[in-house]
Amino acid sequence: MFLLLIISALIIGASLGLLGAGGSILTVPVLLFIMGLDEKQAIASSFIIIALISSVGGLKSLHQRMLNIKTLLWFALASFPLSAIGAYLGAIMPDGFQTQILIIVMFIAAAVMLSKRKPQPGREVKVKYILVAGCVSGLITGLVGVGGGFIIVPAxxxxxxxSMSFATATSLALVTVNAVAAFAxxxxxxxxxxxxxxxxxxxSVTGALAVIGGRGFAAKLPDKIIKKGFAILLLMIAVITQVMIFI
Known part of the structure; x- marks a missing residue:
């Protein structure tokens, strides 16, 4: 069981480092089905794990001068309060609801990663859309214990x-903000x-080491292959999670 925990943490950290998204969505299923925590414990624990792992990646990005501070502040302004509200709403939901929402989110995240559309960086910052994306990612983080990076990066x-490199770097800092707000x-x-x-x-420790490695390889590995492989993994885990609920 401990070996599975370490392997899972490595995958979570590496994905966050490479893509700025995706890895944290695996945290709750790992805590539920490998570590045997109940739903509320798994989601609350995931906030701490996500915050610690992402903060390490965010600090590395800051050291590399790859954070867009102005955009980060706009996004955080919207996501921070919604993460806290989402966490409270999730805590008072009946058992099982949050896991079902998580499964839906996993399918959506996989679809986004498998999409062949290649968004082109715009020339103008569209603040109102950033605020909307911040609200959505924050609410989802609070409700089901994911980082929201699969919404943050495309936004x-x-x-x-x-650029994709600056977006993934900034996403790590925003995922940290969302997780901290939800825990608070x-x-x-x-x-x-x-x-x-x-x-x-x-x-957290294992994932933090992996996220540092992921940031180091982020510019060297084909983004398309990484995203496709992770999307397939997400689909598999979503299906397995749903089956486990019915058993």
């Missing part, structure tokens, strides 16, 4: 005019469940 490319929402509303810190620290 940064299309509406903020960032649970903490403030006294809806935080018991956290298994051994699992959280183990996944």
């Amino acid at each position: 940064l490319v299309i509406f903020a005019g960032l 929402g649970l903490l403030i509303t006294n809806e935080l469940p018991v956290i298994d810190w051994t699992v959280v620290i183990g996944m």
Whole structure:
């Protein structure tokens, strides 16, 4: 079980480092079905794991001067409060609802990654669309414990005019913001469940090492192949998660 946890954390961290998205969406299924946590524990734990892993990638991006600070602030302005609200709404939902929403989100994320459309960076920052994307990614993060990077990266490319490399780098910082806000929402509303810190620290440390490696390879590996492979993995996990619920 510990070996599976380490392998899962490596995949999560590497994906976040390479794409600025995708890896965090695997965290909840790993915590549910490999570590045996209940739904509320898995989602709350994922906020901490996602925040720690993404923050390491975000700091590396900052060191590389690849963060677009102005766009990051606009996006964070919208996503931060919605992440906290989403976390509270998720905490009071009946058991099973959040996992079903997560499965739908996984299918959508896979479809986005498999899309053949290649968004071209724009010339003008469209703030209103950035704010909308920030609200959506924040709400999804809070509800089901994912980072929202699969929404953030395309939005940064299309509406903020960032290159793919700058979009993935900035996404890591925004995923951190979303996860921290969601965790804070649970903490403030006294809806935080018991956290298994051994699992959280183990996944976070392993994932943090992987995200550093992922950032190093981000410019060297074919983006198309990485996205396609990860999309297929997402589809498989979504189907397996749905089957496990019915069993």
